[in-house]
Amino acid sequence: MSALSRRTLLRGAAGLGAMTALAACGAGGDDTAPKALTAPSSGAPLAGSITVWSRSGDLFKVFDAAIAKFRAAYPQVTVDHQAVDIDAKLANTLISGAGVPDGSFWDDAKIAGQAEHLYDLTSLIAPYRDKTAPYKLSVNTVDGKVYGVPWDLDPGLLWYRExxxxxxxxxxxxxxxxxxxxxxxxxxxxxxxxxxxxxxxxxxxxxxxxxxxxxxxxxxxxxxxxxxxxxxxxxxxxxxxxxxxxxxxxxxxxxxxxxxxxxxxxxxxxxxxxxxxxxxxxxxxxxxxxxxxxxxxxxxxxxxxxxxxxxxMGGSSFVIPAKAKNPELAWRLYEFLTFTEPGYTAVYGKNDTYPGGLNTSVPSYLPALDPAKPLFEPVDALGGQDLWKVAVDVAKTIPAAAPIPxxxxxxxxxxxxxxxxxxxxxxxxxxxxxxxxxxxxxxxxxxx
CATH class of the missing domain: 3.40.190.10 (Periplasmic binding protein-like II)
Known part of the structure; x- marks a missing residue:
């Protein structure tokens, strides 16, 4: 029942509690303008340690395995990947400034309301703008600045009894x-x-x-x-x-x-x-x-x-708190997961948690949406239908939107x-x- 636990947590009844919790966490803290994060200029190998938060459950297991790929590529980087009740903890942590992680998974619906507590990632996202689904860029953009690394895209479909x-x-x-x-x-x-x-x-x-x-x-x-x-x-x-x-x-x-x-x-x-x-x-x-x-x-x-x-209908991204201790390394992790083939394949492709691949969303990075290179397999419960092709074809037509208030x-x-x-x-x-x-x-x- 791991599939049920993951999807119920993220998409069903828990989503109601998550969104309701957001309403109690309005903007606050100091009056400092959001800081812009830029790529480090040094050509030295990546090294250091970061703490990142993900939701608990089977999605945590998927990201943990994908982060292992990042660690293998950059052996001098240590990643403390923690399973956290993000909806209950992250907003208050951002406002207090105490114990903030270097990066976190978060619902798109929460990002605009907490932008003042997040790094401005505009310059880092710039090379990927034209290759990212317009909808995901739009919901992560506040006053022309991008505050989230666009992750999943949740296209609407018409489900029917054949x-x-x-x-x-x-x-x-x-x-x-x-x-x-x-x-x-x-x-x-x-x-x-x-x-x-x-x-x-x-x-x-x-x-x-x-x-x-x-x-x-x-x-x-x-x-x-x-x-x-x-x-x-x-x-x-x-x-x-x-x-x-x-x-x-x-x-x-x-x-x-x-x-x-x-x-x-x-x-x-x-x-x-x-x-x-x-x-x-x-x-x-x-x-x-x-x-x-x-x-x-x-x-x-x-x-x-x-x-x-x-x-x-829904969606999540990665954010980097403005008071993170090592934001540059957090960016490199999320860049790897979102914009590189080894990264997004590790999440959406076959893995120990989802042997056929993760099929409840698709990447927001357009080069990953290749109908001829499916990241997850045809779904037996849909009569063997190639859900990947249906989803990626329509995902590319989703219009841009506005930040979620x-x-x-x-x-x-x-x-x-x-x-x-x-x-x-x-x-x-x-x-x-x-x-x-x-x-x-x-x-x-x-x-x-």
Whole structure:
């Protein structure tokens, strides 16, 4: 069950606690401007020691093995790799300045809110800018400066039951737009009157995270790079109007993410479509015993013909605290893991923890996204589908975004909850947008 523990920790219920913890850790500390980190000028061999933090669990084991590759390449460097509850510890450590690591794995959602406590990595990232997914650069950039080393990319995909679509005569290749998806759902219901084919999530946090994936497809997000709200827009109106149509036509299963009722609906054929991040693949790999091997992945539908076929849903990067003792060595480690073939292959390729490779995200470094050189193997639980090719093809289409505001987690109390009322048929799209905007502006943006 190592796959379940890793993905549940990073992507499921723990994500809610992580994002909520962020809201309590606003910017603080001294007024010193963020320091810029540049590459050391000396040509001497790398030497010294660093302490880096990663999450505990099987992801820690994967990074530990990859760091061993770095140690082998640079034998004079010592890396103290520690398993830490980063969500509970890192933000407070950055603010206090006591016991900070030299580097740490961290959620993209937290970086903008703590930029003043991190090194400005702009000049170090510069050689890799054109080779890094635009989305990952954008969420790590604050006022034109880059504060995180972009790590994983979590593209949205359309998960579907191949057997149900075949039985109803629905060609997944024809699901080019979200209107096509509604039409396909109606076709499936004609075949099975009990079907409610499209998953809408019953958890306010994950529902809002999903909404942001759909907004990112259209090149927008809850706020712009200056923190100004842009929820009342044609893009969000389009998404919420689509949700209302699906709800009004009774085409949805509205259940919390992979809870027992959701799993039952996936297994018994009630649900056939799950528009979700790549990390949903742990469900058929570990939870869906009856339908294991029947699920497949396709690009998300587009909002307009020819539009982007994916958006990002979650993600993490590496950061270097401004009070790190040896930031240059931390950078060299993260440069190795992110931008070199031995590094990213050690993480995503076959390893003792994931014999077939790590398949719940893809690298954000574009040269690593070669369809002809898969880092992880075809997935047996998806009928042997080459998930790598599907994921990397759409990952390259994900639009850039904006830094995620520090108040994002608390906005779930407004937007996330109002979105649930829309899914329950208790609120209109216009009311969700107007009320959420007023609430977030008054209670979060203005107070920040």
């Amino acid at each position: 057997d149900l679509l075949q039985d109803a005569g629905v060609d997944p290749a024809g699901l080019g737009t979200y209107d096509d998806l509604l039409t396909a759902a109606r076709t499936l219901r004609e075949r099975n009157p009990k079907a409610k084919p499209i998953h809408l999530d019953g958890d306010p946090f994950l529902g809002q995270l999903w909404l942001e994936m759909l907004a990112n497809q259209q090149g927008t997000s809850l706020s712009d790079d200056q923190g100004k709200l842009r929820l009342e827009s044609a893009e969000y109106q389009k998404i919420l109007g689509w949700i209302k149509s699906a709800v009004d036509d009774k085409l949805v299963t509205h259940q919390p993410y992979l809870k027992p009722a959701d799993l039952a609906a996936l297994e018994d054929g009630t649900q056939a479509f799950v528009p979700w991040a790549i990390w949903w693949d742990f469900a058929p790999q570990t939870l869906l015993t009856k339908t294991k091997g029947k699920w497949r992945a396709a690009p998300l539908p587009a909002w307009t013909a020819g539009g982007a076929r994916s958006g990002a 520090a108040w994002w987690a608390k906005s779930v109390d407004y937007l996330g909850n109002n979105l649930q009322k829309l899914m329950e048929g208790k609120m209109s799209p216009d009311d969700v947008l107007s009320e959420s905007t007023k609430q977030i502006q008054r209670n979060l943006v203005d107070r920040a």
